[in-house]
Amino acid sequence: MERGNVTTPFGRRPMTLGMLASQQLAEKIEPGVTRSKWKLFRAVCEARPALGVSDRALTVLDALLTFYPADELSQEAGLIVFPSNAQLSLRARGMTPATLRRHLAVLVEAGLILRKDSANGKRYARRDREGEVSEAFGFSLAPLLARITEIEALAAQAVADRELLRITRERMTICRRDVAKLIAAAIEEGATGDWGKITCMFREIVASIPRVAGIEHLSSALDEMTMLRDEIVNMLEMQQKTQKMHANESQIERHIQNSNPESTYELEPAFETKQGAKPADRAEPSSGALKPGRPAGEGGELKSFPLGLVLQACPQISDYGPGGQVSSWRDLMSAAVVVRSMLGVSPSAYQDACSTMGPENAATVMACILERGGHINSAGGYLRDLTRRTDDGQFAIGPMLMSLVRANTPVNRRAG
Secondary structure, eight states: OOOOOOOOSSSSSSHHHHHHHHHHTTTOOOOOOOOEEHHHHHHHHHHHHHHHHOOOHHHHHHHHHTTTSSSSEEEEOOOOOOHHHHHHHHTTTTHHHHHHHHHHHHHHHSSEEEEOOTTSOOEEEOOOTSSSSSEEEEEEEEHHHHHHHHHHHHHHHHHHHHHHHHHHHHHHHHHHHHHHHHHHHHHHHHOOOOOOHHHHHHHHHHTTTTTTTOOHHHHHHHHHHHHHHHHHHHHHHHHHHHHHHHHHHHHHHHHHHHTTTTTHHHHHGGGGGOOOOOGGOOOOOOOTHHHHHHHHSGGGGGGOOHHHHHHHHHHGGGGGGGGOOOHHHHHHHHHHHHHHHHHOOOHHHHHHHHHHHOOHHHHHHHHHHTTTGGGOOHHHHHHHHHHHHTTTOOOHHHHHHHHHHHHHOHHHHHOO
């Protein structure tokens, strides 16, 4: 295309500012820039949704490229092709003239080609005495070369998005299978838990996935399904450890009884409190004594969930962190102390929760209580009840978090 030249379309086709902008962009091709026309065409195909063209329009672009004589698109070699409608229709798999004109207009509107019409609207080339093309009228491929960086970036992004969607869909399939089989195994083997409720939660997550799900829907559903799977595994692991601990205690008790059956009567006087003796004189259980229903060792504590998921479920807690934000577990625990005081939860109730659940989980529960504040009459009583149920192995944080994540997911907020 000649620099500084503005061409208007032939006949009734109007000139638009978009066409003018495309012509100005086509004049800004960097000197020496070349690209293989077929590699460039593949990039356009990858970036098709972002460019706003249909597959039929790409068929026409493919046909136009076949009329460019060289493999490399180059401004120095000229970028105008001038096939007749009959020739173009044959190479466009027999596309009808009306359909051909419609898709040529789509390519022009998308800024991928330009029209350079002659005075009578015909497409042809003028050649000099040496047979070289001195001037041509037809379709200019200059916009493809001028937008090469943009097109290749869009193509790379499209490939990355497609790969992310594939991986997310694959992970969702595996996680969904894991949850279904874990629930089935727990029910079949009589594991303790409200498996009916957990099954309903599983079905709700599956039902929330659209038939043609995008990455946003899939990622949201995968987060919820992963949390549900982790919670089920956590419940089953704690039950196994509790059963093992109880079995060990029973074996030790039987061993003591069988080894010294009269020891109970011999030791009973030692535990009697003499008149006037201080309570401290009684034999106190060691600090390492196990509470009923709680497994021993480090694995006995409830597993904490990722901080990011906690903040996604409970965004309000960030307002009470240092500087109005929460960027670490330490910040979350500091915010939980502020919220505890604000909601009227006694220090002893919160300390009991920290001892039973662990500091991270206690802070998580406080964040959940803050998020659901309008539905809870007494935050302190509610926290003590959750602490007692945790101690008895009857409370799990996962379902509470999942409910709040679902409520605060952008997709669900828009749906609401």
